[in-house]
Each structure stands twice: as structure tokens, then as C-alpha cells.
Amino acid sequence: TKVANLRAVDLEPARDLLLTAMSHPIQVSNAGGLWTLPATDIAQFLKQDTASGADGARTIRLGLDREKLALWLDERLGSAVEKEPVDAEVGWNGEKLVAVEPSVDGVALDALMLAELVEGRFFGDGGTVEAPLTYVKPTIDGANLEKLGITTFLGSGGSNYAGSSDGRSTNVAVGAGLLNGTLIPPWGEFSFNEAIGWIDEEKGFVEAQVIDGEKIGKDIGGGICQVSTTVFRAAFLAGLPITEWWPHRFRIGFYEYDGWDPGLDASILQPTEDPATWADFRFENPSDSWMLVESWTDGVNVVVNIYGEDLGFKVETTGPSWGDKTQLLRAQEVVDDELDPGTVMLAQVAGIGEELSHYRVVRDRNGELLWERSFYTKYFPRGDIWKVSPDMKGDAPLDPNFKFPPLPPSGVDSVGWVPGAEAIAGDQGAEPPSEEWIPPAEESAEDWVAPAGEWVPPAEESVIPAEGWSEPAAEEWVPPVEDTGSG
Template sequence: MLVLAVAVDAAASAGRIHPGVRVDGVAVGGKTVDEAAAAISRGATQVLGRTVVLKAGGEEWSITAQEVGGSVDATGLAQAAYRIGRSRNPLQAVKERLAAWFGAERLPLRVKLDDNAVSALFDAIDGSVGKPAKDSTVEVVGTSVRLVPAQDGTGIDRDRARRAIAEALASDERAVELALVPIPPAIQDEQAQVAYEAAKKAVSAPLTVRYEKSSWTLDPATIAEWLAFRASESSGSADPMLECYLASEEVSRTLTPIVGSVGKVAKDASFKVSNGVVTIVPSEDGLALDADAFSKSALAALTGDGERVVDLPMRRVEPEITTEKAKAMGIKERISTYTTDYSPSNKPRVNNIHLLADALDGTLVPPGGVFSFNETIGPRTAEKGYQEANAIVNGKLVPQLGGGVCQVGTTIFNTVFFSGLPVVERHNHSLYISHYPKGRDATVSWGGPDFKFRNDTQHWILIATSYTSSTITISLYGTDPGYEVSYTTSDFFDLRDYPIKEVPDPTLPVGTRVIEEKGVKGRSVIVTRTVKKNGAEVRKDTFKSVYRPAEEVVRVGTKVVSSSPSTSTTLGP
């Protein structure tokens, strides 16, 4: 009869979980695996939504399942429930089905936790109530070497705490007491002994460094600055050992100046321009201390039983821009050039123009790169040699460090204008300046307006500058993209009268007017540039310049003179 009942039960529950099976408090008997998974997921959501309180060292932390990445594999639990009563062992299958009939087959709700989230939680708890263990180490002060003993720490038992939190999240018991246990250091005193002995020996006497016919003697105090310590896995031992080594950075910092006479700085390949022709100045390899190799050989000499002498290892240093790289840049011809002139009498302004030209000269713009005037030049400061010269600030001509920068900005704008390259950013001056090309001036200011252009060619572009006492020339070199540039300039429009400011002058007779600063009318102008290649239009740019009126300042006489008939006189500057 029992066998018959089991057979009937098996037939009735085909494809479904055996009746009576539960997952925690969720009845899943009679359900398919998918139906059971959905029911388990709903039940788990309610359970996991509750708070668990952790207690350790007299402090408490309230957490939720979400904060520790708690999740339930509902499908896995449903599949486990489905396997109950379906064992390949017939007796075991019968036993499980009978147990299910009487409600004895109940699977626990297993909660999985996220490793990173749990570790972060445990770190926070240990940081609050625990005490970190301290590894044994070696302390070097001057040439004195001391072994610093290890110290035990305290912290929570992380494996037990993890299991307890997972169980609490799935149960009605929502409080977990976390026990603090001793935490041993990773490196005990005996594991630091070898490093301690090595450090003592390293600073026990000077070290001689040789290179060809030269030699240098380094005292123990210098050697002590190189010593550093780290944990390392020792062969044949599962425990980490403290290792004494020479820090390459410290070796390089202190040794390079001492042996600098035998080194050589690498020189990048550069470009030389003369009469519109560009040539490459070859690169030169450098010679520098191989700090890593020196550290290894020096440590062996310092801690061994042989002679405390080491040969200085040098390595070849390749420049960033080699001759081969320079050749591959495609800088072979002049693309465009432009010259503007200025008065040689204003010495501070001429000085600034020359400094700016020098700072620009040799600038390289990669394919697809954007050149920025301000980023390339940087702040114009007295430390760099800039002097005060007139510049337009808030619509007025006033002395300013770096005055003359707009002469250079206007020149490079026109160079780019006639190259056909895309102009990314350009600003006109606030006031009209007649000695610049009509509608083709460009103002720049640190922290303010900038001039930018994009290199849309497939090769690098070189910016080259030259100057005299009264002219500046800026040229672009690269591989000519074949752009054909034409442009039109409109008549001035939107003309606006300038305001007149009268300033009383007690030194001038009544009726006398002297123009101190000549006014300039406000105006607007549009320059349209068309760029073609092989007859097809590549781009059309519109550069609109709006200039505000420049105030005219007139000194008006207020001095009363003799009773002779007065006359009105206006004098120009």
C-alpha cells in the first residue's frame, strides 16, 4: 500500500514540487519551479526589507540587506525544492516524500552577501572598535638602526560575522553580537630579523662608486637615506618576510647630482626654419643613471661580505621626439605666413612682443589637435620678463603687464586665416584699431578671450616666429592641405558717434578746448572667408567684429584772464 501511495503521489506531482515542501515560510508544494521561484522572491523581499542590528565593542550599527548586497537565489532554491523526493535512490526518495507529507521538508532561506560591501562594513566596524595589528619593522634614524617589535591587534571574526549576518537577514532574530578577537600581525619580530641585520650592515661603512676613471665615496648617512623595507614572500615559507631594499627614487635623487658630470640630457629633434624652408635638427640620445640596476648591485655590495665597491650602471635615454619621429610628422613645407608691423619706439611693448614670439616659436600642433594661445603662452608675468605697456582694458587704453599681446594674437589669427585651417575661437578688440587689417584683428587675455584653431590635416603643424624691432612674422609649416582661401570684407556699418567727456582745466584760459584723447566712432564689419579644395567648398566662415565707440576726452579751460575780448579755441592733441 505504501509503495502504491508513493507511486500515486509521484504521478500527481509530475513536473511540480512535492506537496508539503516549504522554503523558509513560503509553501511551494504543488508549484512548478518558475511559480515557486516567483513565490520565494516575493517572500524574500519582505524578509530582506527588515533591519539587522550589529553590536560590537559597546557600539551598534543598523544595516539592511541592500547595504551589504544581500540577495536570494530564488530560482536555485526552487530547483532544490523540486529535487526533494526525486533522489535516484528509491528509498531516499520515499523517505523525502513521506517527510514532506508531514511538513518536515523545509529549506532555509539562504542569503548571499556581496564581498566588497561586507568588507567595507567590517573595515568600518574595525576602524571604530578594533585596533590594527602592527607588523614588526625596521626604523632608521641617521645611521642608527632599530628593530621595532610587532604588536597584536583586535578586530571582529570576519568569517563568523559574515555567516551570522546572512542568517540574521533570513530569520526573525535581527540582532547579531560580533565578538572581537585577537588579530596577529602579518610580520612577527623573527620575520624582520634578516632585514634588520641587512640594514645594520648597509650603514656600517662607506660605499665607493666607480665610473670609468672617476670614483665617488658615499658616506653611511647618504646610504641610510636609500634604505626602505617591504613585505615579500620568502621561498619555502608561507609567511611574509620583511625585506630591506634600496629605494630607486631616493637613489636617483641623491646620486644623480653627485655623478651628474658623466650623464647627458637627451635632446629632442627640432625644426629649423630659414627663408621659408624647414629642416630637421637631429635628436641626441642621453645618458642617465640606471637607478634600478644600481640599487640591486649596491645592495649586494652593502650587505655582502665582499668589497664595498660598485660600478655605476648607465643607460641610454631616448628623447621623446627622435629624428625618425620628426621625419614622420610631415613638417616639410610652409603652409601660410603673415607679418604685421608696429612702432619700434615703445620699448616695453616691443619687449613683450618679442617674448611672446619666442614663447610661440617651435610650438607643435598634432593632427586633430586644437591650439590655444593662452594655454601655450601661459600668464604674462613680470617673472617671465614682461613689462607694462598700453593695452585695451574695459574699453580704455591703460598700462598693463604684457601689453602688445594682441599684436601677436592678430598676427597668428591672420596666419591661420590665410592657411584655411578652422578657427575655433576668435574675439575682436572692443575698440577699432586702424593699423590692424580691417575686421581681422584678434584680442587675447589671460583668463579672458583666447584664440584657438584646429589642425584638421593628417600631419603635425609647426608654428614658427621671427621678428625685427618693428615687425613680427608668424608662419605655419606642415604638409600643405591644398586649401584655396578667398575672402570679402564689408563696408563699416552700424556707425555710432563717440561720447565726449569734458574735463575742466584751470591752466587753460576760458574758452580754450584741448583734445586730450581723440574719439573713435563705434562700428561693425563682417569678413567672410571661403575655403576651397580642388574647387569644392570646404568651409565658409563669417567673422563679425563689433567695436564700441571710444570716448573723446577734451580739456576745457576755466582760467579767467584779462578783460580783453575772449575767443573760443579748440586745439588738437
């Protein structure tokens, strides 16, 4: 006959303890509220084991599975109690980094500690426990900005958009505001598209002229490339490694105001909401410290400054070095059903194609070479585009006897070039050159870095059919010959 080592009388203490525990709920309090935890819910985490007493009798011990209870508590209360930390917004006051908007510490629930407290109350007298919290510091802590390591002005870019339409000016201001205060982590990469986000009306962008594929059109955010161009100039002059850059398809006079050379512009593209389809401007932060991108506009000029640790970079640039020219395209007439009767308007101004490059060499403070690169641009030719209403079809002032003007020779800027009598006599009617551009002498084969390839716009940048064109607003700025549209 076996003698039982666990008798009914041995279970009575555990039974009484459990009956008491099940008779009262547990409450959890926090500044954000009060939550009741029914005993029946807590009971699902019960666990038991046996132990031998001093007299050899077996006893039952009750407890809760704290790890599982902690997970349950976090799911039930975490979202109501916790708050994400808020980074400080920072700026440069002329001498140092300062917090423009303060940071806010985050709050997290200590679920394991709460599980221990709930277990004590469950097997005790019940009642209320205060939710134990831990405080989470934000990445950008306004009380400890020194740890970011931003101590030095690194480079500045500027651009002038005087003469822009109201819509274009609005988009430039909105873009500069979104960009301002962007921080780049150590060894991180800046993305213009990530900094400003999806370009839409909710952010304040409006319709204005854009370069859309082969022609000039209108879209939400037209003019945003004024801002991306200005960031490019700041990064270019600061000597930072540029990882993605797309020059504009057409030469645009806006980007040559205030003495800036052609070829120092940067276009971006967001044809769909899918970032995989976007063309971006990107550069790297090659340091152990953070970097700050600061931007603003005064209504006529955009300024972008970049700050970081003292890199000691020495930047040498040459250019523009000019290559071949490509003859402009023949004028076209486009019938637009949306135009009012009797309308004949010049929607795009002709311009020749040109190739050029800038060469940049960046050295460290000791004069050792860090990186060098050729920034190659191919501006494509374009022809006059006349938009007419259906009743005016055939009335665009197209000259059937039009002769191409003489092209400037390679190695010179077309702006300001005046052809001589010999050029006028010899070059009229000449077709665009077919040979590839050979870099000028100062960019020898030994030094010149060939571009990865000519810029081919994404597939979405297809030629706009006639029905895809939209009429510019009556007050829309009409650019001079070399200023056809903007991006």
C-alpha cells in the same frame, strides 16, 4: 615528542652571512658623484624563507625585497642622477626643417637593476657599483626631425606697426621672439597665451597703450595684440580651424596698414595671472604631423609663417561685408590727480561703431567642404576723452553745441566715405541705430553662420575710473583719428 625540523646549527650560515653583510656599506657611483648606502639602511629590506636540504634538514635563505629597495633607491638617488631630455629648437631654412639648437638625451636611473646589483654586493664583498642608466630621447629629437612630418609652408600673416611708440615696439619684438619656434603636436591645439606665457617685465615687456575695457589705457605688454593679430592672419589664410578668437573692441588703424582689411585682427587679454580669466587666440592642428609657428620682426613689420604636412587645403574668403554703423559717443572730461598742473590732453580719440564680417570656406584637395565660418566683428563707438589736471577742471574743450556727424550707410566702409549734401542735412544729430545688423545679400540666410554672440569683454574689462588712468609718456605716439590706441 616532536623532533625540531629547524635547529640552531641550521641558523648559523644565515647568521654569519648577515654579520658579514652588516659589516660593510655599499657605494653607488655615477659621473655626477658617489653615494654611500649604510648597511643598516639596506637591512630594512631583508627578507627570508626556508628550504629543505638534500638530507631533509631545513635551511634559512636571506635576500632583499628588490621592488621596495628599488623604490627607496629611486627616491634617494633619482633626482641626483637623472636628467630630463631637452627638445631641439627648430626652424625653417627655406627648404626644410632644421635644428636651430640641438636636442639633448635625457638620463634615467634603472632602479630595479640597481637594486639587484646592491643585493649582490650586500651579501658579497661590499664595495662600489656603477649606477645603471637608461637614455631617454626627447620628443623633438634633432637627429630625427623627419618624424615630425613638417614638410610644407602652409600660410603666412603679416602686419605693420610703423609709428608705434618705443614701448609698443619693444613689446611686439618680445612677443614675436617668444612665439618663434612654437610647435603644435598632431591633433593638438595652439594657444597664443600658452606660447608666450604670462606677460610681465621679467620677460622684457614694458608699459604701453592698451585697450582696457571701454577706454584706452596703459599697461605692461601694450601692443602684444599686434603679434596675436599676425598669427590669426596666418592661421586664417592657411585654412586652419580657429577655436577661440576675439576681435578688438575698437577699430585700430595699425591693423589696416599694407592693405589688410579691417576685421582681420585678434585681441588677447591677461587680466590676472589665473589662465582661467584670460581671453586667448587658439587654432587646431588637423593632421597627423607636427606644425611649426615661426615669427620675427624687422622693427616695422611682424611676419608669422606656419609649416606642417601638405594639407592640400583650398581657402576661399569673402569680405569684409559691412553692416550698420553706430554713432560716436559724446566727449568727456576726466580729472587726473597725477597730471602736472596746467595739463589738458586728449587721451582718446572719438570713432564710430561699425559691424562687419569675413566669410571663409575651406575645402580639401578634392574640393570637398571641410568647414566654413563667418568671422563677425562689432567695433564699438567711442568718444573723445580729455584728461585734465585738478586745477584745469572744466577747461577741456567740450563743445556744448556739438552735433553728431552724419553716419555712413550700411554696406560701406566708413574710411574714405564722403557724405553728400543730403546726408549732411539729414543725418546730423542722428542717434545710433537700434536694430540688429542683417548680413548683406552675399551672405544669405542659407550660407551665413551667425556668430555665437557679440564679444562681451571679461568682467575685468570694466570702465576705467578717472583715478585709474595713467598719463602717456611725452614721447608716446598719438594715433590718427581712426588709430586710437592698440591692444
